[in-house]
Amino acid sequence: MPITTIAGHAVEVNDEGFLTRPEQxxxxxxxxxxxxxxxxxxxxxxxxxxxxxxxxxxxxxTATLRRVSTQTGTPVKSLFDLFPGxxxxxxxxxxxxxxxxxxx
Amino acid sequence: MRSLVVLGAGTAGTMVVNKLRHRLPTSEWRxxxxxxxxxxxxxPGYLFLPFGLIEPExxxxxxxxxxxxxxxxxxxxxxxVDPEARQAALVDGRTIGYDELVIASGTSPRPDQTPGMLGxxxxxxxGEFYTYEGALALRRSLAxxxxxxxxxxxxxxPIKCPVAPLEFAFLxxxxxxxxxxxxxxxxxxxxxxxxAFTKPVASRELGHLLADKGITLETDFMVERIDQxxxxxxxxxxxxxxxxxxxxxxxxxxxxFVARSGLGDELNYVPVDKHTLLSSEHPSIxxxxxxxxxxxxxxxxxxxxxxxxxxxxxxxxxxxxxxTRRFDGHANCxxxxxxxxxxxLDFNYDTEPLxxxxxxxxxxxxxxxxxxxxxxxxxxxxxxxxxxxxLPGRPLGLPAQMSMAGKVPAA
Numbered sequence: 001m002p003i004t005t006i007a008g009h010a011v012e013v014n015d016e017g018f019l020t021r022p023e024q025x026x027x028x029x030x031x032x033x034x035x036x037x038x039x040x041x042x043x044x045x046x047x048x049x050x051x052x053x054x055x056x057x058x059x060x061x062t063a064t065l066r067r068v069s070t071q072t073g074t075p076v077k078s079l080f081d082l083f084p085g086x087x088x089x090x091x092x093x094x095x096x097x098x099x100x101x102x103x104x
Numbered sequence: 105m106r107s108l109v110v111l112g113a114g115t116a117g118t119m120v121v122n123k124l125r126h127r128l129p130t131s132e133w134r135x136x137x138x139x140x141x142x143x144x145x146x147x148p149g150y151l152f153l154p155f156g157l158i159e160p161e162x163x164x165x166x167x168x169x170x171x172x173x174x175x176x177x178x179x180x181x182x183x184x185v186d187p188e189a190r191q192a193a194l195v196d197g198r199t200i201g202y203d204e205l206v207i208a209s210g211t212s213p214r215p216d217q218t219p220g221m222l223g224x225x226x227x228x229x230x231g232e233f234y235t236y237e238g239a240l241a242l243r244r245s246l247a248x249x250x251x252x253x254x255x256x257x258x259x260x261x262p263i264k265c266p267v268a269p270l271e272f273a274f275l276x277x278x279x280x281x282x283x284x285x286x287x288x289x290x291x292x293x294x295x296x297x298x299x300a301f302t303k304p305v306a307s308r309e310l311g312h313l314l315a316d317k318g319i320t321l322e323t324d325f326m327v328e329r330i331d332q333x334x335x336x337x338x339x340x341x342x343x344x345x346x347x348x349x350x351x352x353x354x355x356x357x358x359x360x361f362v363a364r365s366g367l368g369d370e371l372n373y374v375p376v377d378k379h380t381l382l383s384s385e386h387p388s389i390x391x392x393x394x395x396x397x398x399x400x401x402x403x404x405x406x407x408x409x410x411x412x413x414x415x416x417x418x419x420x421x422x423x424x425x426x427x428t429r430r431f432d433g434h435a436n437c438x439x440x441x442x443x444x445x446x447x448x449l450d451f452n453y454d455t456e457p458l459x460x461x462x463x464x465x466x467x468x469x470x471x472x473x474x475x476x477x478x479x480x481x482x483x484x485x486x487x488x489x490x491x492x493x494x495l496p497g498r499p500l501g502l503p504a505q506m507s508m509a510g511k512v513p514a515a
Binding site for chain 2: 061065066067071084085086089101
């Protein structure tokens with residue numbers, strides 16, 4: 001896996017730029033990953049990113065958009081406003097988690 | 105006398121009771137299976153109904169004719185399960201106690217979950233083929249179709265038989281060609297995924313097939329609502345796809361009683377250990393078929409392979425011994441690609457779809473991840489195997505564990 005340097009941290013990423021080792025993530029890094037995709041993280045973004053991190057720690061899978069929406073009480077429309085275009089992927093990217101499996 | 109109760113007499117539930125009736129002595133175990141009606145449909149047949157490639161009577165039988173002697177079939181709606189009291193309550197007030205419970209209540213299309221999907225045009229210009237009634241209504245719609253924009257749409261994953269909407273698009277292409285309407289029809293495939301399918305290798309192969317057939321692919325489309333008046337799908341990021349005939353796959357959800365019983369996740373699927381299918385929370389509840397949250401396809405092949413593993417494990421489990429078999433997520437899906445051909449996908453939790461041959465290494469006769477006539481014939485023959493071998497619980501001669509022999513990981 002290629003190694004890249006983001007905000008002074010050397011991290012392993014896959015060919016789409018997603019972190020491959022979630023334990024290399026930090027909130028500093030998350031802030032910088034947000035900037036890479038043009039998002040300045042607000043409290044509302046952080047609430048969702050922290051949910052994703054917690055949920056991944058418990059379940060070992062990246063939460064789907066629906067799961068984020070129901071578990072955090074955030075309408076899907078708001079998720080699209082906060083992470084425009086592809087919220088599921090962008091949230092995972094910022095949280096340093098694998099892209100959610102669209103399932104199988 | 106101990107009691108096994110199975111909720112759901114579909115593909116998984118029927119196989120479970122029929123196989124276990126042979127394995128559990130009738131002097132020791134009572135087996136009861138509950139379903140809301142006496143209609144068992146061969147669901148893979150729904151795909152062919154709209155094109156007149158199969159007749160309605162070929163996909164439907166009475167459940168009670170498919171259930172082994174010595175198993176009681178109870179007809180009624182399940183209200184809730186109480187794991188502490190080990191009891192299932194039916195909506196009509198009856199209760200059924202159990203020592204061991206199998207939840208096999210599947211997953212169902214829920215058009216009520218997308219604003220504008222249900223409405224005056226439901227089962228008309230807003231069609232679907234995941235129910236018997238919907239597939240027959242779509243047959244009427246397609247018979248009267250004279251050209252325009254045909255949009256095949258997936259609302260959200262997971263769905264049961266995730267290749268079916270692609271197959272629908274391929275068969276529609278074929279159907280329209282034969283009727284001389286293909287030149288006057290634009291076919292669009294709309295998906296929330298970033299490609300044609302979930303698995304990268306299969307997504308690439310299936311994406312090529314869409315392109316070869318001139319089917320437009322619209323990706324990353326999360327539908328917010330359907331505007332029936334303007335005949336358009338509208339996404340959360342405010343894109344619109346207009347249609348003359350829509351064929352949608354509604355959101356799929358597990359049974360409502362699962363949610364009422366506090367057993368489900370956000371889509372009413374029951375969390376289980378993916379290798380034993382035992383509930384993560386309740387040691388007397390197993391979940392078979394589409395009702396669980398295992399990370400593999402919701403498909404009859406998965407139900408079949410997992411039931412084989414489960415039955416052996418269950419016998420050990422009720423004798424107080426450790427369960428020794430592990431389900432590997434094996435799925436085996438025929439993909440009708442039109443023109444009398446089909447592809448075959450074979451994968452599990454850890455392995456992407458492979459190329460090679462199936463079921464015999466090097467001999468086939470069916471080829472994996474490649475279109476062939478033999479694959480199509482295999483798919484057609486499967487209906488007979490389903491009714492006569494699979495549901496009665498007779499051996500099919502296919503190993504539950506996926507084998508790597510004769511297969512090549514696709515590059």
